[in-house]
Amino acid sequence: MTKQVKISEAVVRRLPVYLRYLNELSLSGVQTVSSQDLGEKLDLNPAQIRKDLAYFGDFGRKGVGYNVSYLIEKIRQILKLDRPLHVALVGTGNLGRALCNYNMYLKENMKIIAVFDADPSKVGTVINNLTVQPTEELGATVAEKDISIGIITVPAAEAQNVADRFVAAGIRGILNFAPTVLRAPEGVRIHQTDFTADLLSLAYYMNNDNEDTTRGTVDDEPMAD
Amino acid sequence: MTKQVKISEAVVRRLPVYLRYLNELSLSGVQTVSSQDLGEKLDLNPAQIRKDLAYFGDFGRKGVGYNVSYLIEKIRQILKLDRPLHVALVGTGNLGRALCNYNMYLKENMKIIAVFDADPSKVGTVINNLTVQPTEELGATVAEKDISIGIITVPAAEAQNVADRFVAAGIRGILNFAPTVLRAPEGVRIHQTDFTADLLSLAYYMNNDNEDTTRGTVDDEPMAD
């Protein structure tokens, strides 16, 4: 029954969304849920949900649905959230501090355990029980504390530099909040959280009487040079 | 030449990424750029870039490439960033304050001009020159100040409630940072910035010796009930 199919990024990206809602259901005491229910709540096609889950195993029961706590357990296994995952964060500006104070990860065994900043005036300050370290210590601390994921919340101009440091330190995954495209060698995964792009692209849909904007909407004069 | 083709969300989402890099090029004094150059820098297929841009007009010149400042102008027109866009933000926690202090939007005519919080102890405080207002005033202020985009940075449990208020106030687009799926009627666009999902999905790729995880990786015992 073990099919060798590559799991697409889109599928993996939906798993945490399922997990989050299942946790809610569990807290409300709901014991069973159908793909229909999930689909309605999460605005997804039920067939897609069944297909996503079926990549990893037969978690449901025909005619019944999915056992909520069993499915939670399985998704946490799939995402490898059933064991501790250490995270480091670089850049203690507003956003960096916001993330340090965010506690969602805790429940999922994911925890920011080291914080860095290049600014000497920030070094030594304390954020949510963590003392800010100088960026120079990044490599040593990552190795020492078995850190596998890095979060980048520095200005765009410094982001690639920090990413390179993370890569050199042997990190396996990077979540980048800086508004710039980062490059890393094979084997290091980069997730881009580009909310400026999310926000600016929203503008496109504003005051759009003709919902389908086409070539006609922009006047194409000959190119100025 | 006006083809009636619907522009996909993926295409629109890439436009701000192009715009950002073009602005960089412009600052460096670069006057012309090819889809090849753009593709290398942004990690995208050159053909895709040419196709994206061609949806909106003939912006390039064969054998030469794209004029940087002309393309900037055109993309800003397409995204409707050539005119002021007023934004309101609800939720002045760490993340909300981080966004208020973020100034990227300014350059693009997009500006947070009103901030709200349900917590009376936050009301009246000042963030980046904006006085925090009680959430009750949201409807009136949105109408009064011609606000078309709303940003939600409240806890998940309150997010839908805030979204409903925004919708009732006549807002056209919402950028949601709360880790929950929001619903809105047709005509109101919701962009989800789910960085907890981005982070948790990153875990999937950690310590993955077999890069393609399949049914085999998770032990499928019979379902417990």
Next chain:
DNA sequence: TAGATTGTTAATCGATTAACAATC
């Protein structure tokens, strides 16, 4: 048994990429 819902195949839809004539 009758009703419900899964897992999975096949059909559809959409997005990306390759290739190349047009042309600067």
Next chain:
DNA sequence: TAGATTGTTAATCGATTAACAATC
């Protein structure tokens, strides 16, 4: 003219959805 690069068509690839037999 020769070299470069666009705009666009056709080919490919991948993801979503519909449909349904299996079965609880």
